[in-house]
Amino acid sequence: MSAQVDRQTGLDALEQRLAEDLSLLELPAKPWVAERTHDGERVRDVVVIGAGMCGLAVTAKLILTGINNVVAYDAAPAGLEGPWVTFARMETLRSPKTLHGPALGLPQLTFRAWFTAQWGSEAWESLDKIPKQQxxxxxxxxxxxxxxxxxxxxxxxxxxxxxxxxxxxxEGAETGRVYTRHLVLATGRSGLGGFAVPDFLDGIDRRFWAHSADDIDFTALQGKRIAVIGAGASSMDNAATALESGAASVDLLIRRKEMPRINKMTGIGSQGVVHGMHQLPDAWKWKFVDYTAASQTPPPRSSTLRVSRHPNARFLLDCGIRAVTQEAENLLIETTQQPMRYDFLIAATGFKNDFSGRPEFAALAPHIRSWSDGRYTPEMGAPREDMLASPDLGPAFEFREKIPGACPMLAHIHCFNDAAMLTHGKVSGDIPAVSAGADRLVRGITASLFAEDVETHFASLIAYDIPELQGDEWLDSTPLLNKDNAL
Structure with missing residues (x-):
């Protein structure tokens, strides 16, 4: 028997156990949401935008909860959703292999169960970190x-x-207009904005630079001098990929005098953080996020060694960028150390919450309330710009209006992506707590759908007429009672 057949046999057995577990738990729950139509077309209960890890977890949780009139849309081809095999250029995941991720409390749905079903327990024990392709x-x-x-x-x-x-x-494989009662934006790292690009790159021809999340042709960088901005995980991953693709040299331009070394939030990870952070007063939320942002998250050790093992890589600390000038065939970069020339620059500068930068959100952008609209107060700490731009969300990740009544549909649009972190904690973007985030979101949508249809549910209560007693379970003793108790 071939190894491939053995793997498939193990996977078949796992899927059978998963089916049995779902049956024992009576999942998916029976459908309970009243059907709606609009102009003769069926209305979706929930539409999810994005079918990466977060989008899948939410879609699964909705269906398991009995909200089955759901669809998730993704702009990517099947198998290319999310960052894992596109712009995520690391070799392995950063998260520990033991985290249950999007399994929603179902043991047979974990990565570990999927892995051991195919390769066995010994292979699991010898596995260090999960390869991103896997x-x-x-x-x-x-x-x-x-x-x-x-x-x-x-x-x-x-x-x-x-x-x-x-x-x-x-538009795309499905075109036209669809209607939904609730909308979930599971749009990943880019959240509701897009790339964060430094001002010094304004006006620079795109043939000379790329954002770290772009689709970069690294083979075209062979033999070239490359600059990478930053010292985070994406900086290392892009620098390493350029070096492995044959770049002549790669310099990491790092503004800090020292590399960050301690991953603060990982150090205090607990169920308390997962379930308690969003309940904290706003001042404490701000304090946690501001401190971790100021401390910064170090790149993984393995990613850093992947760069430093190349003799043509340099880590230039205390090297901020003052200006970038486009020359005929290269870039002149004025740094705090000295002017330097490069053939290409990769900006590993993250993402931003600039709602106005996405045309599909044009109807929402002017109405979305952010933390700068009164939720932040100076007593919380320094007014960090990226945090001020974070959306001010409700308990079910729903947007809130700047002006009450100006855009009522925001109450039914849920921000389940990286932009939700300041309000809800890290439960809508990273592997460790995505199941908890999906549960919190779906509980909110469930309550909202039930309340919206409360008259229908009450009418169903009144109309329900299937008797449990048939009337022949006892004898009518009323005549005897009257006789025995007659005065």
Missing amino acids: WMEYLVWYRNVLDLPVRNNVRMTGIAEAGDLIALDL
Whole structure:
């Protein structure tokens, strides 16, 4: 018997155990949401934008909760959702292999169960970190084994209000307009904005630079002098990929005088943080996020060694960028140390919450309340710009309006992506707590859908007429009672 057959046999057995567990737990729950139509078209209960890890976890949780009129759309082809095999250029995941990730409390749905079913316990014990390609393969299996309704190659191009519904314009493999009662934006690291690009790159031709999340042709960088901005994980991953692709040299331009070494939030990770952070007063939320942002997260040791093992790599500390000038065939970069010339620059500068930068959010952007709109007060600490731009979300990750009543549909649009971190903690972007985040979100949507249809549910209560007693379970003793108790 071949190894491939053995693997498939193990996977078949795992899927059978998962099916048995779901049956024992009576999952998925029976459908309970009243069906709606609009202009003769069926209205979705929930539409999820994004079918990466977070989008899959939310879609699965909705269906397991009995909200089955759901669909998830992703602009990427099947198997390329999220960052794992696109712009995530690390070799392995940063998270410990033991974390249950999007398993939603189901042991047979964990990466560990999926891995050991195919390669066995000894292979699991010898595994260090999860290869990113293998994590993507697990997510593909997760989607398939739960038969999740994901539609690929579909891009949302617009959002509009349609009475008490949300209208979505789509293009790609599915085109036209669909209507939904709730919308979940599981849009990943880019959140609601896009790339954070330093001002000194304004006006610089794109043939000379790329953002670390761009689709970069690294083979074209062979033999070239490369500069990479930053000292985070994406900086290391892009620098290493350039070096491995044959770059003549790679310099990491690092503004700090010392590399960050301690991953603060990982150090205090606990269920208390997962379930308690969003309940804290705003001042404490700000304090936690501000401190970790100021401390910065170090790149993984393995990613850093992946760069430093190359003799043509340099770590230039205390090297801030003052200006970038485009010359005929290269870039002149004025740094705090000295002027330097490079053939290409990679900006590993992260993402931003600039709602106005995304045309599909044009109808929402002016109305979304952020932390700068009164939730932040100077007593909390320094007014960090990226934190001030974070959306001020409700308990179910729903947006809030700047002006009450100006955009009611925001109450039914849920921000389940990296932009939610300041309000809700790290439960909508990273592997460790995504199941807890999905549970919190779906509980909120469930309560909202039930309340919206409360009259329908009460009418169902009144109309329900299936008797449990048939009337022949006892004898009518009323005549005897009257006789025995007659005065």
